[in-house]
Amino acid sequence: MLWIANCLLADPSPREGALRVEGQFITGRTSHLAVKVSTLDARGLTLVPAFVDAHVHLSVAGDAGLIAREELRRGVAGVIDLGAPEAALASLDLRPLRVRFAGPLFTAPGGYPTQTWGRDGHGLPLTTAGEARAAVGRLAAAQARFVKLAFDPRGPMLAFDVAKAAADEAHRLGLKVAAHALEADAVRLALDAGADVLAHTPREKLPADLLERMKGKWVISTLFAFEVAPERLAALREAGARIAYGTDLGNERTAPGIDPRELALLKAAGVDPLRAATQDAAELAGLKDLGRLSVGGAASLLAVRNLEPEGLSRPVWVMNCGKMVV
Ligand SMILES: [Zn+2]
Secondary structure, eight states, rough: EEEEEEEEESSSSSEEEEEETTTTTTHHHHHHOOOOSSSETTTOEEEOOOOOEEOOOOHHHHHHHHHHHHHHHEEEHHHHHHHOOOOGGGGGGGGTTTEEOOEEEETTTTTTTTTTTTTTTEHHHOOOOHHHHHHHHHHHHTTOOOEEEEOTTTSOOOHHHHHHHHHHHHHHHEEEEEOOOOOOHHHHHHHHTTOSSEOOOOOOOOOOOHHTTTTEEEEETTTTTTTHHHHHHHHHHHTTTTEHHHBBBTTTOSSSSHHHHHHHHHHHOOHHHHHTTHHHHHHHTTTTTSOOOOTSSOOEEEESOOOHHHHHOOOOOETTTTTTTO
């Protein structure tokens, strides 16, 4: 049993307090700066929940095992992998990093991303509704929690009935439907098909009717990787969309760990970056024991010097499931 004391606790608003850790879990929380036996003194530091990155590609970023270790060391305890070949899904069990995944992007033959970065099975070409339902069934059996549909006008696009069949089957099996849709027309198709999550902030300005339809749905930020104006995300936030932090790790100019550039862009969009990267991203991922500093949750947390993007991205120390990560 250990008390981490003399610090601020921010999940996301900071207040004074101390946490008790036993085994893998947080078992106590007090507002007193109590110094007790077996205390880890965190004077001058703020504890925040470990981060969840809601959009990564572990198998694209490099050796998935090494990437997972780097993620944990730098403060990311959970991820959603939004694009990996079916054959690679078994290798995404990278515990203690918590991984939720979608598997390959559903697309048309020759469609995005099969002609570019997704040649090796990252895209799954589908032509009929029956094929789509069968693919969702395989992914659900492989423990996927998401299905991802690609709507990219640079190539042939998934036929609407195929996309709709995939989304309906995913919902029937309890999976969420994420969509790659960067333009207004693509977002419209994605929503018509039944998408719950936009895997990126759309690059194009969305008309009022589409913003209205995003109320209560999810958007994963990826503002830095896709060079999207924060105003696009601000409009979605104002329309009532839920926002989760995501970096698109594996894309160009990304690296394992917490990205201060993405956090700064979230802030510019009027979104609390800490909340988007902890409790909200954890909720989207379905990782119920992450994202908060609450009793019963995993003792997965970071000690940081301040809550600014640079401070958050460089934790002084990292604890994962009650163990210091080195
Ligand atoms: Zn991606």
